[in-house]
Amino acid sequence: MRSSKSTQRCRTGGRITVAKKKETKREIHFTDVTLRDGEQAVGVIFTRREKAQIATFLAFIGVTTVEAGFPALGPEEKDCVRAVMDADIRVRRNGKVGDPLEVYAFARARREDVIDAAECGVHGVVLSIAASDIQIERRFQRSREWVLEQVREAADEAVSRGLAFTLCAEDAARADLSFLGEFFRLGESLGARMVRYSDSLGTDGPFTTYSRVKHLAGQLSVPIEMHALNDFGMATGNVLAGIRAGAESVAASIGGLGERAGNSPLEEVVMALKYLHGADLPIDTTRFREVAEYVAGASRRAIPIWKAIIGTNVFAHESGIHADGILKNPENYEAFRPEAVGLERQMVIGKHSGSKVLIHKFADEFGVEMDGETASQVLERVRATAVELKRPLFDKELMLLYGEVTGKVKDWEHEPW
Template sequence: MDTTLRDGAQTTSVSFTLNDKIRIALALDDLGVHYIEGGWPGSNPKDEEFFKEISKYSLKAKVAAFGSTKKKGVRAEEDKNLNAIIDSGVKVAVLFGKSWTLHVTHVLKVSKEENLELVYDSIRYLRDHGLEVIFDAEHFYQGYKEDEEYALEVIKTAEEAGASVIALADTNGGTLPHEIYEITSRVVKELKAKVGLHMHNDSGCAVANTLMGVLAGARHVQGTINGLGERTGNADLIQVIPNLQLKMGFKVIPDLTKLKGVSRLVYELSGLHPNPYQPFVGDNAFSHKAGVHADAVMKVPRAYEHIDPTLVGNQRRIVISELAGSSNLLNYLEKIGIKVDKKDERLRKALQKIKEMENKGYSFDLAPASAVLQILKELGIYTKFIDLQYWKVINESGNLSLAVVKVNSQLQASEGVGPVHALDMAVRNALQKVYPELSRVKLIDYRVVLPGEIKNTESLVRVTIEFTDGKDNWRTEGVSTSVIEASVIALIDGLDYYLQVSKKLKTEILN
């Protein structure tokens, strides 16, 4: 069961619009999750509207509404929260209740017997209205460790009331994997209902705890896309699903290759940057930087890769850097149609040049296209298509900037929104007269970082620009004490790389 739209929406700084929630729900349905927890209809108007809107779609997944057991002193049929779930029109309710005596007596402030009545009456009321009920035993593992007998009594009461799934929640995320296994194993033996898991990541163990719970016999798993959730988040389904399917032999979803796309959509709609180090789908999940690693993985992929990256919609990436070896360079050359002997002395010189540039502030693992240009120059197959002889930028009031450039003996001036845009326009206007194919190249990302200082006085600026021609993407980089000059270097490299590849290198073969 995915709870991105409920527990994931409780992530600090994340706020999904109604349209965001619909888009995510449709993506989750396409992914093949079995339950989509859409929100808490008794808590806010947006979630109530979501259930109305999502009912207009024919989903394969079951849409579930979340809520709590009835309030103390109120009959189930009079409880607004329970009736909001019924009124939402869903067929599945996810109901949470207290299973830790601390919360029963000190937070909810009822007797242990009263809490059992709250659990039973709430579940029974929803069942009598035809709903399937998943009972989330809040703080179950904490409760079990303090009062084993009562924690078990709570979930047995939920089972007796008609809950089809009893989900054991590690609500404060403080339980470790070996404890999860031991306690879950005991619960599986005690219950006839399906046992589920709801893990938080406060100890960094949410994914491991989920897998250990499954090993112990649980067969219902809850989590969120990208591990969104309260505090440090929930179990990341992007990690849980492929581990269950590829490593543990469970059939979870029909097509794992959709995982990366769903992950990126949720990052986009949550306003968060994708985590490049995220297992399975991160951009660095199958990146190889050290020369030894790259050489081995190009010969035998499983030497350093635990799965084929394409299984989860990802791809292998060989990084060019100061730690790279000849194999890293060969990989990039082969991608653009260049074949060079690994023992070619020119490769060694190119690698040395790259290491020298990285020592000065470049980071070619972020912008490999700039490194490829250096390799081509060392190989002696570089053609100088662009000769930038002069440039100047004038910033006027507001956002207007004027750029004047002299490139390939042509003088061109352009205005733009900001200095980089103005420079881009001026350079293009001059070059497209000779190279019309540059009209296909678009600048799609621009980033600035400060990698260090020179003699403790001037700060270096590193600018990375990403380009696309609609088919391929590439990144180039410039380093300078001036952000404008660094931008010019990266911009020219980006256009230059495209011309080198499109005009010459796809048919060039070296022996």
């Protein structure tokens, strides 16, 4: 476990206890970046009202810190960030209203950006600048020394304006590890609340993430925050590896919304920590689907039905083997119950269904007891029809096929199927 300094620098309301085998419990902080990094996804724009509403939803489920926007973009963005501050949002934990939501703004490591953020009245600022040589030399045409000087000036401005700050190393995964350590130690000496390891291109893998973060954690007293992009589909895995290596905070977004392939999804990280690592989390996961639906509507980005944790297909069962297993005990094919994330179980009838689930569906949903022979005849027609239509069947279609087999078509003419 890291020194007590890290505990002092992280506000109690924003931490989550993680229990790992044979280790002392640690506490993990979450910063939601949906309002800033999420809005940087191509074509996504949140209105003032939407930003305030999303922040309210996040606080309601127990998230304690949000990155509300990038004030240096201009007056409209400042107005949106102020809207989040003006909403006077408080965090809800275990059914009780608690501390005010911590609102941070994003800023490049420039005095002007810090001033823009301060004008919005935020609690803190994320100071961000490239730490990899490829970006320092090709993007800025500058040196490492120039980067460190930019950090000093921006941090000085933040401190002088009473702003807490997180120092973010952009493209940390491709940065020289010794320079990255120097970069973060400078941030610590200047009073950073924590330092952010940002895998800006998603080029890290869990093994390299673990190794690099472990190395850095041994040099620092301030918490390390993981911010993983998903270009190679490993964002959640990289975040979990970072936490195992000693990171104490996660910057994530609802649904993984963000630039290019997006970020580590908040709901994935939380559920993985809770169900795979036994973490004690004061996050109301039962509202994940509800929050995700609002973000999807505001961003005009539909939630894929196959999306991990919050996609409707997570609890949709068609295959006869799987459906039979679910009927006997949901734990056979469900890692957690659908209610845990605000979803419902669906027993779908189609090409791959078996007779047992068909009999169950008719009895449970339609109040019709069907013997094995009838079920086999109906199932034969179900599979043929599903192949022809290239999809599972609707309830009304199932009833019609049942009627064709049994001759009881008229019994269903006035039912609401």
